[in-house]
Amino acid sequence: MSPEQRRAAVYLRISQDRENTRLGVDRHREDAEALIAARRWTPVGVYEDNDISGKGHKKRPAFERLLKDIEAGHIDVVVAQEWPRLERNRADGVRIIEAAQRHHVLLTFAKGSDIDCTTAAGRLSADMFSAIARNEIEVKAERQSRAQRQRAQQGRPPKGVRPLGYATNGDVIKHEAEAVKKIYGAFSSGSSLRAIAAALSGSEGKDLPALPTLPRHNRTLMIERNARRSEEGLEPRPVPNDDPWVPSTVMGILRNPRYAGYSTYTPKEVLANGDRRRSWRAQILRDDHGEPILGQWDSIVDLAMWEAVQDRLDDPARITNRVGTDRKHLGSGLYRCGVCDKPVKAHGQRYRCAGHVVRSREQIDDFVVEVVRRRLALPDLHDLLPSADEPRLQEIKEEINEHRARIHRAQRDYDDELIEGFDLKRIRDRENAAIDTLEVERLRLSLGSSHTSVLGQRDPAAAFEAGDLGVRRSTIGALCTVRLYPHPRGMKSFNPDSVSIMWR
Template identity: 50%
Template sequence: MIYLRISLDREMDGLAIERQREDCERLAEREGWTVVETYVDQSKSATDATKSRPDYDRMVADYQAGAFDAIVCWDLDRLTRQPRQMEDWVDAARFRGLQLKSVSGDVDLTNENGLLIAGIKIQVARAEVVRKSKRQSRAQEQRAMMGRAPKGMRPLGYATNGDVIEDEAVAVRAIFALFTRPDHPESLRSLARALSGTDTIEGLAPMPKHTHTVSVERETARRLRAEEENKTYQTHELKPDGPWSPSTVLGILRNPRYAGMSTYTPKTYQENGNRRRSWRAQILRDDVGEPVRGQWAPIVDDETWWRVQEILDDTERVTNTSGSTRRKHLGSGLYRCGVCGRKVTGAPRGYRCAGHVMRTGSHIDEFVTEVIAARLSRRDALARVSTAEDTPHARAISEAISRERARMMRAQRDYDAEVIEGRDLKRIRDAGESRIDELEAERLLRGRAGGLAPVLGTADPAAAFRQASLTTRREVIDTLAKITLLPQARGRRGFDPHSVVIEWRTN
């Protein structure tokens, strides 16, 4: 039999394999052997033992079944670069009489000199692979430090040179937005179904599976190149289109490149079973610990990306079959703790700030809703909030706030990973919150009512507010007031309205 292999056929025109085939067939003819089968692994590396070589595996199975008793290959390293695999063929030669011939020179595995030559060739080939791998890794790291787009398969939304592909970028932005939607966030499964066309989500259109799209692009580029060079082109099987998987959606949400962060993961990196840490380990950082920024345009902002990581890292996140991660609390992440000033989180029965506040939520939400509705009933409700403008300055404020929030999120994760100390986390958090307060005040002065038209623009804003979605009600509350929850007084039963402090925002 004949075994043919090439590690990477960039042209994919089959000519390199055909040259090997012709040389091997001539050698078999000189030996007087009949070729019973030809096994071909095109663009398959023999260096990585974890990678499958389908025809090599089929050849091994056929030999064990007695289908042939001689092998012809172009060179020994075309057959294998793995010493363990080589030992198997040595045993086959010694104990079962296998004959092995190569175009580059005879390989006699039945005597000491032949074994020595074969062993040397295998080790030399492996050493060259190691050297090449080190050179490539260093080049990749250098590209990453410079913020240049990495080589390899392009991610959804980006061309291989880092340019944004806008129609795909729209889908990426929609995935991030829908996954972090406050009132009804989509799950990985629901997003995958929408992309596959088996479910409908407003704002996210079905599209071909990304691997299929890339496969079509590469096939088209190879065919055009062959036509330009007047070469015969052999069509290759494309990766089939099919349904999107939740794991592919997860890969998009986890990719730091979408936030404009340069990435590099050494081949020696070990996840040690912690997938959450592995994603953060991809982010390349400079000498002061800040992420290296890529030379490409980000598709999502830093805050959105880090917020997604916060959601994905939450061990209590709902990941059931229905994919329901609906926010159930009006004030979760909106109301503030009356002790430390931080935003409270939703608890099974209400709101909590660890060690400070634990409050039942239903009475608080009803009280806040009625107070806000009463405020909206006043004629000056709209006048109290100036109209938001989409100006360069307003966008700059939003981007600055996003960067500050993202910096605090990164600091929290660095603290969790024991990269920084608690005092460093506090310093970064305090500085960030102070700066955000300043920016929020400036944004408020320039207007925030633009997104509240569904409520404030109606004939009865109070009624519209009560009937609005959770997202809209939260936005109205956040626009009009700052809500602070005080600890429940010991021994006191029932709801005390004075334990909920409502401070009205002003222009």
């Protein structure tokens, strides 16, 4: 086949082009077109996957079309800037090599040589290119990870997308920070993630009027980026719709250690662990003594508030509840059956424990709310509340720090080649098991002594009446255990003796 008869396709890919400047793909296109002209090939099309990283499993639409056109016999040559632009990952590399081999397609690169996949030598060259490219990527990733860890050890704000409440340099954005504080306050008072999301969205009839209405954070970020693009004379990019907030976004805010002032770094083993609840605390960078490293920025919530929120999010009762904390009725899952002591469920207008208790929901709720309100109005309320086991909580914190320090020292010994990998794993597994045991004890003590923000108000009774469903449930759960017994037969009026309220 003469050079003029060879049909050449151009494949372009840039891993990251958030601002859509297209500078990279335009440069690569110019290089590819110059090569095609020099070889006197016939250009038959450009296949472009701009702003698609080599990480993850995101599909490359243009790459898939390129493979289909190769299989259809429309292409004799594929031109790319270099092998990593074309391969991205080993699976895609195998696919393009096999397709090129079946249809006698030449792979060539503006920064490199030709690969004739119809020969054993050509396939060996492709494998070598792939191995070298992966090595370069891994070395670059290690260098970047080391720089990120060093930055975190210095307490400097991490690079990347700014969280709600902070500028990219770590400065506090006042109105957003106030919203973050109110999000933490609402959740610690017992409000659900869904109720908080609805309040931030400005939903009609929202239960949390104290929370401000805010646009989704990704919308705010894109508006800010477009303002910078406008200053640089660039075209704006599409702005996401102002959709309602979702509970998972609220969860991300509540889990973020940066709001408590902690410097964070996420090791690979944390991401591979799969335990998201552990990984949030594991992101907190610690010194040789196991103490958290604080960032060079102002915290938005205090440490005690952040830890209390983590305890509530980690509560096994909440995790095993399929609908989270978003209950629709005051006593559902909170009140207990007086016969079998299992939590009752809401069933229509009643609370029900199959075979034991069926009670009017409205009557029971009115009675419990009134009794709790009276309790909250007592002048000696705080003398009646259970006290936290503060000394033991502090001991647990110190013990956890000791175990984390041992993990840190083992990691350092491994880096210095003083111990083997299996020694590091053995130490890490042993210390993490001890940490998990202590965390369970700390969680039990923290939840057992949780008084919610209602009980800390100047007028707890008024705060209880003004609170949303989540706040009232949390307050009742902290103060007492409510048990429902069958209503006496033949009695038409409500019998208070059929409801037991045991104060903690």
